[in-house]
Amino acid sequence: MIDLLEGRFFKTFVTVLEEKSFSRAADKLGYVQSTVTTQIQLLEQTCQQKLFHRLPRGVKPTEAGLKFAKFAYQFIQLGVSLEETLSESNEPQGLIQIRLQESFFVTRLADPLFQFLTKYPRIKVLPATGFRQDILRKVLDHTADFGIVPQDPERNEINYYPLVEESLVFIASEAMAERVNTRGMEVLNNETIISFGPTCFYNSHANKILNQNGIQVPRTIELPSLEMIKKSLQCGLGYALIPQSMVAKEIESGELQVLSFSSPLRMTHGLIVHKDRELNFASKLFIDYILNYFQKAELRAVHV
Incomplete structure (x- = not known):
């Protein structure tokens, strides 16, 4: 053939x-x-x-x-x-396609990606957003060089490299947080949960935790972007389970508050690549740079 x-x-x-x-x-x-x-x-x-x-x-x-x-x-x-490999240019070049969640790109990857592209200006990176299963599928069918997911997929075909541990917290407006603190978590039986949709990792874990605590979710709102979710929370339209880093500024300013009824859920974002993927030189530089960046970031956090 x-x-x-x-x-x-x-x-x-x-x-x-x-x-x-x-x-x-x-x-x-x-x-x-x-x-x-x-x-x-x-x-x-x-x-x-x-x-x-x-x-x-x-x-x-x-x-x-x-x-x-x-x-x-x-x-x-x-x-x-x-x-x-056969190119006469000594300057690294190439194309890298990566799939990841919007929230991780905004809160974690934007800075190291900017530094990487500044160091290697002839390398092009094409990021695309998606949720965990979509990201995994793109890596499995070789349409993406890399993916970043919030949990180890535990697949034999996939290499998983831990990057950073993250806290997921339930978040809401100050008024809703006050009602929960005063009357208990039963208040949430009459409130709306906001998420990126049923395929989102955060949404599935929110429902799991709520069910374990006897909370029935009567209504859901599915929104396509992080900014829409944050604005909806600030307006008091509902509550959401999202990474704490996504709303750190809003928590610090008091615009949003963490609902105290549940302990934070820990998860570890990691970079995934297909074991059979033939990585080009640009991709090898990228994976080394990103792993080194997050390793140094973790060491800095330990010493703070």
Whole structure:
């Protein structure tokens, strides 16, 4: 089979997969649509498998297509690594794709990422946000070089590198915190919990803790961003379980308060990478830099 495969076919396959359309893939690649169609057909003939379902509006991968995708991404990444290794430039360059939660990027990664890119200006980093399961899936199918997740996924295919321990706390407006302190946690039976949605790690743990304490959640509000959640909490629309670092300034100013009925939940954010991922030179520099940064940050915290 390998004798019949060409590198450009892999690139075409991945572009169709990501664009979900032959025509959009052709536009992105600078091909006419018939070229994309022919290359995908040749791939399917070589694999003796149908790789895409043709739909009225676009395409979606078949089960065989999803399996093929993992190898296509690895093939392309290997080509990028080879090109960078053979490059005459002595200055590190390359592209790094990383998936992580918005809250971690805002509170933890922005500063070291800025320092890294200042040191290596020819390296490009493409961050994308997601929740734990989405991040894990992107790393498993090789569409992301790295992920940062709030808990060790404990998967054989994944290397997990602990970065920083974090406290999760229930947070609310001053008025709601006063009601809880005065009347007890039963008050929350009539309040709304705010989160990023059911797939969010924080949301699932909030419901688990509340159920353990006999609290039934009557209403939920799902919001797409950290700022919307904080503003909603300040308005008294509900309460939320989120990392304490996300609201440190608001707690210090008194705009938001920690609900004292529950002990903080500890979790450890870690960097994940697929064991079979062929890391380019830029990615190796990145992982070394980030691990070293957080290790030094932990040592500074111990000595404070």
